[in-house]
Amino acid sequence: MTSIRLSGTAHPVFQQSPKALARAGDERVKFNIHLAPGSAKNITDAKLANLKNKGRRKTRATLQQNLHPSLDAIQQVTQWATTAGLQPINNAGIPGILSFEASVAAINASFGITLATVVVNGVACFGHGEDIHIPKELSDIIDFVSGLDTIPLAAPHLRHQPNHDQISEIATAMTQTAQNGTQTAQGDYPTSYDATTIAEMYDFPPKLDGTGQRIAIVELGGGYTQADIDAYFAKYNLKTPAITAIGVAGAENNPGQNSNNDSEVVLDIQIAGAVAPGAEFFVYFVPNYSYSFALALQTILGDKTNNPDIISISWGGSEETYPAKAREMTQKYCKLAAAHYVTVLSSSGDHGANNGGSAPTTNFPACIPEILGCGGTQIETKNNRIISEVVWDNLAFSWGGASGGGISSSFAVPTYQQNLPLPQSPNGQPGRGVPDVSANADPLTGYKYYRNGKWSFVGGTSAVVPLWAGLVARLNQGLGEPVGNINSELYKCAATGVGFSNIIEGNNGYYHAGPGWNACTGLGSPEGEKLYAYFHTQAGNA
Numbered sequence: 001m002t003s004i005r006l007s008g009t010a011h012p013v014f015q016q017s018p019k020a021l022a023r024a025g026d027e028r029v030k031f032n033i034h035l036a037p038g039s040a041k042n043i044t045d046a047k048l049a050n051l052k053n054k055g056r057r058k059t060r061a062t063l064q065q066n067l068h069p070s071l072d073a074i075q076q077v078t079q080w081a082t083t084a085g086l087q088p089i090n091n092a093g094i095p096g097i098l099s100f101e102a103s104v105a106a107i108n109a110s111f112g113i114t115l116a117t118v119v120v121n122g123v124a125c126f127g128h129g130e131d132i133h134i135p136k137e138l139s140d141i142i143d144f145v146s147g148l149d150t151i152p153l154a155a156p157h158l159r160h161q162p163n164h165d166q167i168s169e170i171a172t173a174m175t176q177t178a179q180n181g182t183q184t185a186q187g188d189y190p191t192s193y194d195a196t197t198i199a200e201m202y203d204f205p206p207k208l209d210g211t212g213q214r215i216a217i218v219e220l221g222g223g224y225t226q227a228d229i230d231a232y233f234a235k236y237n238l239k240t241p242a243i244t245a246i247g248v249a250g251a252e253n254n255p256g257q258n259s260n261n262d263s264e265v266v267l268d269i270q271i272a273g274a275v276a277p278g279a280e281f282f283v284y285f286v287p288n289y290s291y292s293f294a295l296a297l298q299t300i301l302g303d304k305t306n307n308p309d310i311i312s313i314s315w316g317g318s319e320e321t322y323p324a325k326a327r328e329m330t331q332k333y334c335k336l337a338a339a340h341y342v343t344v345l346s347s348s349g350d351h352g353a354n355n356g357g358s359a360p361t362t363n364f365p366a367c368i369p370e371i372l373g374c375g376g377t378q379i380e381t382k383n384n385r386i387i388s389e390v391v392w393d394n395l396a397f398s399w400g401g402a403s404g405g406g407i408s409s410s411f412a413v414p415t416y417q418q419n420l421p422l423p424q425s426p427n428g429q430p431g432r433g434v435p436d437v438s439a440n441a442d443p444l445t446g447y448k449y450y451r452n453g454k455w456s457f458v459g460g461t462s463a464v465v466p467l468w469a470g471l472v473a474r475l476n477q478g479l480g481e482p483v484g485n486i487n488s489e490l491y492k493c494a495a496t497g498v499g500f501s502n503i504i505e506g507n508n509g510y511y512h513a514g515p516g517w518n519a520c521t522g523l524g525s526p527e528g529e530k531l532y533a534y535f536h537t538q539a540g541n542a
Helices: 051-056 060-067 071-083 104-111 164-180 195-201 226-235 259-275 292-301 324-339 461-479 487-495 528-540
Strands: 003-006 028-035 087-089 097-103 116-120 123-127 132-135 142-146 191-193 214-219 243-247 280-285 310-313 315-318 343-347 372-382 385-391 437-440 445-451 454-459
Touching (some): 003 142, 028 104, 028 292, 071 087, 071 097, 097 104, 104 132, 132 142, 142 292, 142 324, 191 195, 195 259, 195 461, 214 259, 214 292, 214 461, 226 259, 226 445, 259 280, 259 445, 259 454, 280 292, 292 310, 292 324, 310 461, 315 343, 324 343, 343 461, 372 461, 437 445, 437 461, 487 528
Parallel strands (some): 191 445, 214 280, 243 280, 310 343, 372 437
Antiparallel strands (some): 003 132, 028 097, 028 142, 087 097, 116 123, 445 454
16 A cells, blocks of 8 residues: 555654654554544534524434444454554444554554654653654545554643742732732632632522533543542532543543642542532543543544533643644544534633743643633632632742633634634734633632542632533533533623623733733633523524
């Protein structure tokens, strides 16, 4: 067979690490070949139908049918792979994913690459600096290949509340505000809230609890114990919701290995579960590498048993660190999710506009237009009412962070943002603006959660994602059907002047808040009852 290059598959990290050491040829590696679902082609904005298209919605059964490649396609790829020395292995029946194991030598020869060791943040990983090659005859069948790198590109976006010594920085910084113009914490901080109180302060529809809804939570590491989950819900007199852990591509619920990752997993479950205690939760543990999000989405959308309608992703990394093909394939499955009324949410990041780097960028996958990007605020309250809300920005402190946000250099301006005065991306071109929405994320006004037998307090935009996921679950329950890709309707709602509390004060280190949409907090924080009334009206007009 003639080979052709699959462009955009070389890993960007090798551009900074040209002295990578080739792996031993007899080393064994497990990986996946992902086959193209025909229904994901040519999905336009017009096909991302709004609530008025109730009668023409595709069912989940249709979605899963579309995910399945033809038997002939499977046989062609399997025959080529086995001839090339790639051994098929069981993949738990995920539609469109064929799993293999092979020696490094066979992989290098089959895909025209050199698997090599590279050190990332002090950790030895492997990957390839060349584009993958595949048989030309299979180019319409093979979408991408995952598992040929172990480079962890994503991180959990949570921030622990500062300790006593760190808090002492606040008083010092507040005296310098006038000189340096940096936003600093105000009011009686630190404090913390339980997720149900936050939901009440944002006026989430009180008679709804997510009953009948199915929420998928994507985790790229860590784990939870049932004892911690039970203790949390018992504290608030809530029944522990049904939670199922699902391992993908060798990953699994594995608490005790990384405290920060464990905190993320527990936080996601407890916040979403407190806001929507009537929902069912499915926690998908996925390896942390280039194609993690595409793998997770393909797996979740093809899950015939659990069929989630909401996908919550609190992990991410700067968009430019991901191979172009990984970004493309992740968006492909987001479009497929949107076309079948599955809502995908993701955090905008915790490092301000630079996302931990040296220049403004956006967080992936929140920068994908079919994902609801969630940014962060800092709240001041009185008698459990929000009396002031500004951009979350603790960048002045050594322990600090800020709401991620900016203009994507990878994704074009979506239809729902075309009438906004978006700033240009750092490369001078227009792009998708992030985030779309926001909510409380400052660790100084953070969330209570329970892990390892004790209470702790945390913030970050990763707390905003499960909060909004819980709100979407309540909306779905109240409407009697999933809202799906909610972005377009949220922008229409905001244009009417209701549904959001606009954040007009603060910055994230580069972009500034202001009237209307901004690259710190998007449309603003939710006014839950008003959002529900808007969507209910839209559904009623169908």
